[in-house]
Amino acid sequence: MDISTTYMGLALESPVIVGSSGLTNAVHKLKEIQDAGAGAVVLKSIFEEEIAYEYNDLIKETYQKTGYNLEQFDYLDFELKGKKLHAYLELINQAKAGVRMPVIASVNCVYSHEWVSFASQIAKSGADALELNMFFAPTDLEQESNDLEKVYFQIVEKLLETITIPVSLKISYYFSNLGRMIQQLSETGVSGLVLFNRFFSPDIDTDKFEVKPSFVFSSPSDIAISLRWMAIMSQRVNCDLAASTGVHDAQGVIKHILAGAQAVQMVSTLYKNKIPYLKTVNRDIQNWMEIHGFNTLADFRGKLSQSKADNPAIYDRLQFMKYYS
Numbered sequence: 001m002d003i004s005t006t007y008m009g010l011a012l013e014s015p016v017i018v019g020s021s022g023l024t025n026a027v028h029k030l031k032e033i034q035d036a037g038a039g040a041v042v043l044k045s046i047f048e049e050e051i052a053y054e055y056n057d058l059i060k061e062t063y064q065k066t067g068y069n070l071e072q073f074d075y076l077d078f079e080l081k082g083k084k085l086h087a088y089l090e091l092i093n094q095a096k097a098g099v100r101m102p103v104i105a106s107v108n109c110v111y112s113h114e115w116v117s118f119a120s121q122i123a124k125s126g127a128d129a130l131e132l133n134m135f136f137a138p139t140d141l142e143q144e145s146n147d148l149e150k151v152y153f154q155i156v157e158k159l160l161e162t163i164t165i166p167v168s169l170k171i172s173y174y175f176s177n178l179g180r181m182i183q184q185l186s187e188t189g190v191s192g193l194v195l196f197n198r199f200f201s202p203d204i205d206t207d208k209f210e211v212k213p214s215f216v217f218s219s220p221s222d223i224a225i226s227l228r229w230m231a232i233m234s235q236r237v238n239c240d241l242a243a244s245t246g247v248h249d250a251q252g253v254i255k256h257i258l259a260g261a262q263a264v265q266m267v268s269t270l271y272k273n274k275i276p277y278l279k280t281v282n283r284d285i286q287n288w289m290e291i292h293g294f295n296t297l298a299d300f301r302g303k304l305s306q307s308k309a310d311n312p313a314i315y316d317r318l319q320f321m322k323y324y325s
């Protein structure tokens with residue numbers, strides 16, 4: 001059974017990508033991931049705050065020392081050795097030298113454009129693609145939703161002017177018209193969209209009267225939201241879609257491919273079951289394909305997307321009317 005796929009123009013030996021996390025922040029871990037049969041890897045993100053901090057510091061320092069405004073230069077070419085940005089570029093370099101599978105760099109972007117020039121350094125370091133983890137919290141009560149949404153497009157436009165490697169956006173589902181937003185983002189020239197990101201969430205400790213972090217890891221039932229939207233959008237977009245959140249086993253991968261995914265990211269399950277579990281996932285996908293008479297992923301991709309399913313309305317249904325009556 002052939003489980004190879006393409007994603008953002010990259011050739012993957014398996015549809016399973018190990019998502020951005022602490023599992024992907026060192027070359028020895030990437031080697032283990034590759035040996036276990038992953039199709040690709042998304043490196044641990046570098047965060048905009050880290051980039052902006054270094055950048056602002058550097059500008060100030062250089063201006064004080066020399067009177068030059070660093071924005072006129074390719075400032076990242078110098079002075080940053082030993083710092084976070086340099087370390088990230090080094091990780092990409094080493095990853096490319098150390099593994100065959102595609103290596104996707106990741107920037108976690110919280111608002112500004114300041115880090116965009118850093119993206120060209122990421123491209124020069126040999127990353128096969130860049131995943132942009134984008135989420136601008138809708139907590140500014142003065143801001144119109146349209147204005148907030150525009151920021152996504154402005155950043156993508158600027159980024160695509162800057163780099164030529166494939167770019168994907170890892171987005172949330174917090175948009176008032178999610179389907180339209182996904183479709184419009186897919187038409188910006190990006191090569192992929194990742195549905196969806198999972199966020200750190202606060203919880204409340206009722207004994208200590210403290211705010212504390214809630215669960216870090218997803219559970220298999222968390223697959224529901226991305227699965228619904230994968231099925232609704234997969235035939236209506238102009239780029240590849242990858243699934244993320246709640247995919248814990250081969251069944252989850254198969255469901256997403258039936259819904260139309262080009263590839264599927266996994267994180268939580270690999271923290272719990274460890275990296276060699278990827279072998280089980282790949283083998284279980286192949287076994288399922290054999291039982292159902294599929295030779296390639298293309299044979300069943302999108303078979304149960306909304307536009308191909310026998311009862312497409314089920315993906316639109318939100319209320320439990322039938323079950324209550």
Ligand SMILES: Cc1cc2nc3c(=O)[nH]c(=O)nc-3n(C[C@H](O)[C@H](O)[C@H](O)COP(=O)(O)O)c2cc1C
Nearest residue numbers: 019020021022044045133198218245246266267268
């Ligand atoms: C410990 C941990 C660290 C993560 N770090 C990042 C990160 O740096 N950048 C990012 O885009 N996503 C990060 N994520 C989110 C994952 O990439 C993924 O989107 C999320 O965990 C949902 O997938 P899952 O259900 O397979 O865990 C992290 C997740 C976990 C659990």
